[in-house]
Amino acid sequence: MEYRINQRTKDKISMIGLGTGPLFEAGEEEAMQLLETAYQKGINYVDLATAGGKTFSYLGKAYSSVRDQMLYQIHFGADYKTGEYSWTTNLDTVKEQIDWQLKELKTNYIDYGFIHCLDEQSDWIAYQRNGVLDYLLKMKKQGVVHHIGLSSHTPKLAKEIIETGLVDQLMFSINPGYDMQYGEFANGSTSERMELYRLCEAKGIGISVMKPFSAGQLLNAKTSPFKKELSIYQCIQYALDKPGVLTVLPGIGNIKDLEEILHFFDVDPSFRDYSILGELSPEKTTGTCVYCNHCQPCPAGLNIGLINKYYDLAKIGDPMAKEHYLNLDKKASDCIACGHCDQRCPFHVKQSQRMKEIASYFNE
Known part of the structure; x- marks a missing residue:
């Protein structure tokens, strides 16, 4: 494993982290084996915006004894009351969910407490008006939350919140499709997105990358906007080359996927070369x-x-x-x-x- 340093927090973060979206679908035995393998291979950064609540108990069992070696980003606004993920800015629900997540994770602190999934200006207004931001900041003052993060798909809004000085880590969707304005979350122009990445690096804010494969669309010629299949290694390298990026968080749900992704560090550089994109990209993005x-x-x-x-x-x-x-x-x-x-x-x-x-x- 290779690591990068968040300049604001000084945390050493594995360049490949663990996106837990599909993990809840695994049985407990496979999930535990996956988490143990990830730890042994040097992964130390985990995103907890998962798709199902069982994930938290899996991590609690797997990592409670090595908690001080792991870094969790936990989202103030993710709701798992039904067992599956949903989004909320209701203060009472957020408080209830954070208490529940800490209990399931068998921990009493949060490395990165995230302002969760703000894509519209109205989301940011509601997050403040409903008291969720104040609650997050109170938890930081009390030492429960060590650092503040932000997840967003919208560069303009992300930049606005970053300029407040609150944020130490940004979770953002980076892949060739979105950056070249293809796909559901391709918010902002190519230049706006690149300006956001540079702003993060200039301010020492780390970026953790979600959706590096565009939910798998880029890995299949039939679904790729480029009409050509890209490899996971090309997508990971593409994201890691962007300013500010510290870690890429592919969603991993089984051991086979984990082992394939971790081969990124072993494969010949030609397998990571994404220069083919220059032939596939629209003229406005070149x-x-x-x-x-x-x-x-x-x-x-x-x-x-x-x-x-x-x-x-x-x-x-x-x-x-x-x-x-x-x-x-x-x-x-x-x-x-x-x-x-x-x-x-x-x-x-x-x-x-x-x-x-x-x-x-x-x-x-």
Whole structure:
């Protein structure tokens, strides 16, 4: 397993976490085996926006003895009174459900208490008006909640809430389909979504990625908006390459799926290469560097993806981006304009021209 650090909380988070959506459908024996295997393989981050209530008791039994080694994101607004997931902003229900979840999980604290699933401005207003936000903040003041998170599918609203300074972790749906404006949760334009990812990195806010496979649609040519099957490894790498992303949370319901996903770290890099998207993407989404580094190797030795990333972050006010850029061994001014990157860029970015722009920005 490999790990990334949330700059605001300093938590070390496994790059692949556990999405528990389908876990409640497993029998207890298989669920326990899956959770034990995930722990042994180094997974330490678990999302508890699951599809059914049995999941909580499974985790309580599996991880209570190693609770201090696990990180849970628990949602203030997820309701399991019927046994299956539903959504609420009713304060009494939220309180009841949080008490119940803590009991089932056999824990007395929450690593990341999440403002849950706000997609409309009216959701945010109701969350505040009904007292749910105040309750979450009270739990944080009491030490029950260690950090505040937010789950959303809407970049504009997510940005608004992030700007309040409340949020340390964002759960957001990131995959090629949504980012290129295909699918139910493809809210916001391509540029709006990328701006959100950069804003999170600039503020040190980690992103945990939900729906990396678009509910499996991207893994089947018949359902993929690109009319071509992508692999789980391409989708995971795509998400991990976005600014701010710390962990990808695929929904895992059986051992076979878990083992296949964890092979991500072992497979040849060619299996993770998603440059084919450049041929499949709509014209309106091309021309933007997504830091995939498919343009490598640069004949002049530039890390083109990193140079682009620091430039984009610097432009939105990340105070550390310029320093990181200036510490690079090779900078944009070292570009020899050979055109190698222009020819190889699957997203049709004119990188040679962009290197001049970046060098000018940093006064080289």
